[in-house]
Amino acid sequence: MIVAIDGPAASGKGTLARRLAAHFNFAYLDTGLLYRAVGQAVLDAGGDPANADDAEAAARAMNPEALDDDRLRSDAAGNAASQVAAIEGVRDALLDFQRVFARLHPHERDGAVLDGRDIGTVVCPDAHVKLFVTADVEERARRRAAEFAARGAAVEFDQVLTDLKVRDARDAARAQAPLKPAADAHLLDTTDLDIEAAFEQARDIVDAAWSPD
Numbered sequence: 001m002i003v004a005i006d007g008p009a010a011s012g013k014g015t016l017a018r019r020l021a022a023h024f025n026f027a028y029l030d031t032g033l034l035y036r037a038v039g040q041a042v043l044d045a046g047g048d049p050a051n052a053d054d055a056e057a058a059a060r061a062m063n064p065e066a067l068d069d070d071r072l073r074s075d076a077a078g079n080a081a082s083q084v085a086a087i088e089g090v091r092d093a094l095l096d097f098q099r100v101f102a103r104l105h106p107h108e109r110d111g112a113v114l115d116g117r118d119i120g121t122v123v124c125p126d127a128h129v130k131l132f133v134t135a136d137v138e139e140r141a142r143r144r145a146a147e148f149a150a151r152g153a154a155v156e157f158d159q160v161l162t163d164l165k166v167r168d169a170r171d172a173a174r175a176q177a178p179l180k181p182a183a184d185a186h187l188l189d190t191t192d193l194d195i196e197a198a199f200e201q202a203r204d205i206v207d208a209a210w211s212p213d
């Protein structure tokens with residue numbers, strides 16, 4: 001059983017994915033962390049995330065241990081991620097890792113849930129369930145600003161809002177695996193849903209398609 005969850009920044013993908021993974025005994029992969037790790041590696045090397053050679057070299061060298069870096073949740077890493085994510089060679093270098101995870105999840109799990117931008121369209125087009133999670137951009141900025149504040153990071157709402165709009169536009173406009181709902185995705189607008197209400201709707205969608213491997 002593979003569940004794909006896509007959507008723009010701070011829509012609630014990861015929160016839903018982790019709750020669904022716990023409820024259905026799925027393995028979970030936050031694919032955004034892969035792109036954040038590549039972007040951060042380029043920055044650490046003094047490179048340019050928009051430079052294909054710098055980004056592809058970092059993607060090929062990416063290893064799972066790099067995903068534990070606390071810096072990856074920063075806005076800077078998110079911005080660098082969305083720049084390297086527009087480069088075809090980066091996406092190609094990360095594709096196998098995501099597909100192997102989806103298909104070869106640990107045998108004691110009943111499936112896998114992956115969240116990102118192109119899981120239902122490119123990485124796992126045959127996923128059993130596809131969710132496209134969104135919310136009004138102001139609500140998403142409020143959530144992301146609250147998230148940063150809870151971590152003690154000083155942020156201005158207006159800056160968070162601007163950063164989200166820039167990243168959303170870049171993710172949706174790029175030629176490679178643009179952010180868009182798969183034709184067979186269930187659309188879940190969480191603007192007016194709290195975490196529990198959003199989870200219940202997502203859980204019911206997965207329940208209706210449940211087929212343990």
Ligand SMILES: Nc1ncnc2c1ncn2[C@@H]1O[C@H](COP(=O)(O)OP(=O)(O)O)[C@@H](O)[C@H]1O
Binds near residue numbers: 009010016146194
């Ligand atoms: N339905 C919701 N209502 C309010 N806050 C939410 C909701 N879903 C997630 N959040 C909060 O918003 C922030 C971003 O959620 P997250 O799941 O990380 O989004 P994404 O993975 O889409 O970037 C987190 O602090 C999370 O707790």
Ligand SMILES: Nc1ccn([C@@H]2O[C@H](COP(=O)(O)OP(=O)(O)O)[C@@H](O)[C@H]2O)c(=O)n1
Binds near residue numbers: 008033036081085
């Ligand atoms: N499957 C994915 C996941 C992330 N990404 C890129 O990586 C960036 C960071 O992804 P993320 O999921 O960590 O971002 P948030 O939604 O958590 O803010 C996104 O803005 C995309 O540009 C992607 O292109 N494809």
